[in-house]
Every structure is written in structure tokens, then in C-alpha cells.
Amino acid sequence: MRTFGHLAKLRSRRGAFGGLTVGCAMLAALAAGHGQPSFFGKFLPNGVFFPNPNGASQTYSSNGGIDLRGPFFQSLGSNGRTCASCHTVADAMGLSAATAEQVFRATRGMDPLFRPVDGSNCDHDIDVSTLEGREAAYSLLRTRGLFRIAIAVPPNANYRVMSVSNPYGCNDSENLSMYRRPLPATNLRFLSAVMSDGRESSPLTGTQKITYGYDAPALLSDLEHQALDATLGHAQANEPGPTAAQLLAIAQFELGLTSAQSFDRGAGLLWADGAKGGPAALVAQPFFISINSSVNPLFPLLEQPGGLTTPGDGQFTPAIFHAFDAWANLPPRDSRAAIARGEAIFNSKTFAITGVAGLNDAAAQGGLAPGGIASIQGTCGTCHDTPNVGDHSFATPLDIGTGDPDPGDASVNLGGLDIGYLPRITVCKLDPNTGQPTSDCKTTSDPGQALIDGNFDHVGKIKGPILRGLAARAPYFHNGSAKTLLDVVRFYEKRFGLVLTPQEESDLVAFLRSL
Ligand code: HEC
Ligand code: HEC
16 A cells, blocks of 8 residues: 555655645545545545655646545446546546556455456456456456457458457457556646547547647537546446536546646655646646647648648647756756756657658658658657647657567567567458458557548557656556556667667656656
């Protein structure tokens, strides 16, 4: 349990939260079992620190605090789950694998988090009647924080699923099982796409694309739709599910949340000495769709439905984060200087981006570069371009290879992540004339956007997520394949030939975990 021992360690550095709200932090630690801070009764005030392995995060609500009686925290379905079962305040509205394991141990796997509908590796041929059986059935949730997301292959897909090799027996090739991490239900006003594959912000599913000038109403309605789907799916509600008033309340509640790491074990308070870490600075962060879009730099202005243009296009700056600029000139050995150096690496270190569907291919260039652009000299911010947030400010699903299988052949899994625990799904493009599979095939653990729009060219495309509150919710990437932030950084080194010294690696990690 993340209780006193952990906090004692926190307090030993930098004089216990700089002497501020130590009492509050203490309370949070006491109440942090599965993130539902029952200790606070019905209202969780803004500013409470929730400990995590690197320090602590905070979640602010635009209502001055979180009403723990709201529908987000109520069981609206039939299996006992609430939204907060998988989106806990203590984990910055996500869920770390460590928390899942902790809840498993505390309840012997009987908490509603552990439900075979999507919490177990597969929903059939499992034995959940014994502790050992549950340990095995829920192993991906316990060790990687993964849920099974099943999505049917669209009938009009221009590819065919040739084979599914699922280690857990979920081999259905019409209804594919993928394994995904919960995306944090916070900082949502910065979203340009909802869900890893964008399926809750796509006309193909009856939801709306989040476009410039129409972003607020589209996002609100998408989040209501998402909350309905989550209640019918994860919480197994009977139709028609929650009321319109409950869905609206959930969406508005989520849009009012802002989360960030606020205290670092080495550096102390992340807004000390002029820095702008923590949620308070993020609350003031301006945003609109395409505010800093790095895609289609060739377009001066991108036409939107309704004749509006996106003012951000063509004005990209790679200097995405400014939270720790004020610490840049501290003595080099100060932990805060390391965070500022990491920020500078994120903002300015260039490397060659190659082979990324959604960026290097011809389609990504809107027909303006017919053969695509084989190599783009970019930075982390080429794909994480929203200022001080890090998701894409213009919806841009990308295949960076996190779902590429590793058959022991180094040439295939360029990123070197071990995804042997995930299924291998092989799909082949169909010949448009004969309707028969061609030899143009891809193997992946997760077809991503291609399962929503049926487009072979979109296999493996996943949205770049918001990069705040990371320390609260390991592991990383949609499939949990990077256990630590160092694994994330090493993925980029291997995949894109980014060259970092051990010091630079550790600085970049120090920065990421302070977000
Ligand atoms: C059983 C666990 C679970 C429960 C319960 C759950 N979620 Fe989620 N949530 C997830 C997972 C997993 C994803 C990512 C799915 C994907 O990308 O395909 C997700 C994604 C989301 C997102 C998308 C965020 C983004 O950046 O796109 C939102 C918003 C969200 N959930 C809100 C809710 C709400 C509201 C509820 C309650 C009605 C809820 N969730 C219940 C697991 C859960
Ligand atoms: C070519 C585009 C691209 C570049 C360049 C890029 N990223 Fe990413 N990043 C993504 C995408 C797409 C994802 C989501 C992948 C997934 O979930 O499988 C992601 C995910 C992440 C995550 C995981 C977040 C989470 O919640 O799991 C971190 C951390 C991250 N990137 C950091 C970085 C850093 C640091 C750099 C620079 C060294 C960088 N990225 C460069 C596209 C990119």
C-alpha cells in the first residue's frame, strides 16, 4: 500500500513539500487505497497530493474540488464498476499496473475491477473461482494494467484478417481482442481525438470529429457518447444505460479536471523558484485545435468543414514545454537543473523520423508530396505538439511501431520492446478487383485506427496521448509495453536512432516524470 513508508521517503527530500500542505499530503496517502479517497467523505478539495513512485500528483477540478457523489463515482451498470474503478484520482485519473496489483492483493481479486468482461486476458476458458485461477486470468491487468478491448472488423474493410495468434485463447478473427491501457480521464479539454484509435471522435461511429471552431460542442458530445459506451461496456449496464443528465454531468466533470505531477522526490515542489509545473499553471494553458500543428506544414491554412481555417498550421514551434525554463541556470548537479535539461532535450534534440505511417507516407502529406517524405528531421514535439501538454493539437494517428511483434528478429521490432505477451494479428490488403487478399500484409498486436475505418493503410495507427501525470500511471504506450519512462526513451533511441548519453537519458526521464 502506498501509505506511510512511501510518504516518509517523500518527506526526507527537500524539506517535505517545502513545508506546504504536508498535512494534506498525509491525508491523501492515508486515503489512497484504490484511489477512492473515502477519507474525505463526499468532497475532495483541490490541492490534495497523491503519492506515486516519483513524488506526488494533484488533480484540480474547476469546481474547487471533486464531488465524490457524482455519477463518475457511482455504479451505473450491473457489475459494480464505476468510472473511477479504472480512472482513479490517486493515479492522476488513470490506473497504474501497481495499483491494479495492489487492489488484487487487498481483495484477493474480488474487487469489481476484476471482471471477466474485459478485465481478464480472455473472457472464456478461465477459472475465476480460486485465487490461483484469478491470478492467472487477470495477469495482464495485474502486471501491465491492460484491459481487453474487443472490436469487430468493419464489413467494408479493404483488408482481411488472415490469422490471430492470441496467447490467451481469444482468437476470434471477426471480433479482434486488443489489450489497452486506460487513457487518463483528465486534461481532456486538450484532446483532438478520443480513445487510442479515435473511435469516439469519428463520424464512422456516430461521434464527431473535433475540429477548429467546433471543438467545444464536438468534444462535449463525444465525451457523453464515450461515457455511455463505457457504462454499457466496462460496467455492463443494461440498455438504455445512464440518463442524458448523468452523461452530461460526467462529460462536464471530466472537462473540468486538470492533473499533473506536482512534487518530485528529488526536486521538490514543481512550481518552486519560478517553475510552472503542477496543475495550476496547466489550468491557465490556452488551447485550440491546431494551435501548434506540426502536420501538413506545407499548408498555410487548413480548410475546415464550414469554411473555417486553422490558424495554427504553418506556425509550428518544436519548443513544446516551458514548465521548467526557470530552472535552466541552476547548478548542474541540482535535480531541478536535470529536469530543465530534459525539457530542453524534448524541445530541441533532433533525429530522423522514418517509416511512420501518418507522417512519412504520401497520404499524410495531403497529396502535396506524392511519394511521401522518407525522412523528416524532427523532435519529440513533431508528434507531441500541444504546448505544455504533448498530445497532437490536430488529430494525427501515427504508427510508430509499438505494436510491431518481436519474433526474435531484431530487424522487425525496431523499437526492441518485448510484446510477446500480446496477440499477433496478421492482415492482408485485398485486391480491389478480385476482392482476394494480396501479398501486402502486416502483423501487429493492435490494428488501431484500421479497425474503425477499415483502411489497411491505417493499421497500427494510434493517437499520441497527453504527456501529463505520467509518473502516476506506469506502464506506458497503449499496450503497456514500456514498463518505465526509461524504456520509453530507449524505444525512441532504438526506433529512430536518437543518440543520447546516459546523462541525457536520465535528464529526459527526470523531465517526463515531472510532467
Ligand atoms: C474497466 C476499466 C474502465 C472503466 C470502468 C472505464 N474506463 Fe474509461 N478507459 C478505459 C480504457 C482501457 C480506455 C482506453 C481504451 C482505448 O483506447 O481503446 C479508456 C479511455 C477513456 C477515455 C478516453 C480518454 C482519451 O484520452 O481519449 C475517457 C474520456 C474515459 N475512458 C472515461 C471513462 C468514463 C466516463 C467511464 C465511466 C462511465 C469510464 N471511462 C470507465 C478503461 C475503463
Ligand atoms: C513520430 C512521432 C513521435 C515522436 C517523434 C515521438 N513520439 Fe512519443 N508517442 C507517439 C505516439 C503515436 C505515441 C502513442 C504510442 C502508443 O501508445 O503505442 C507516443 C507515446 C509516448 C509516450 C507514452 C505516453 C503514455 O501515456 O503511455 C511518451 C512518454 C512519449 N511518447 C514520449 C516521447 C518522447 C520523450 C519523445 C522524443 C524522444 C517522443 N515521444 C517522440 C509519437 C511520437
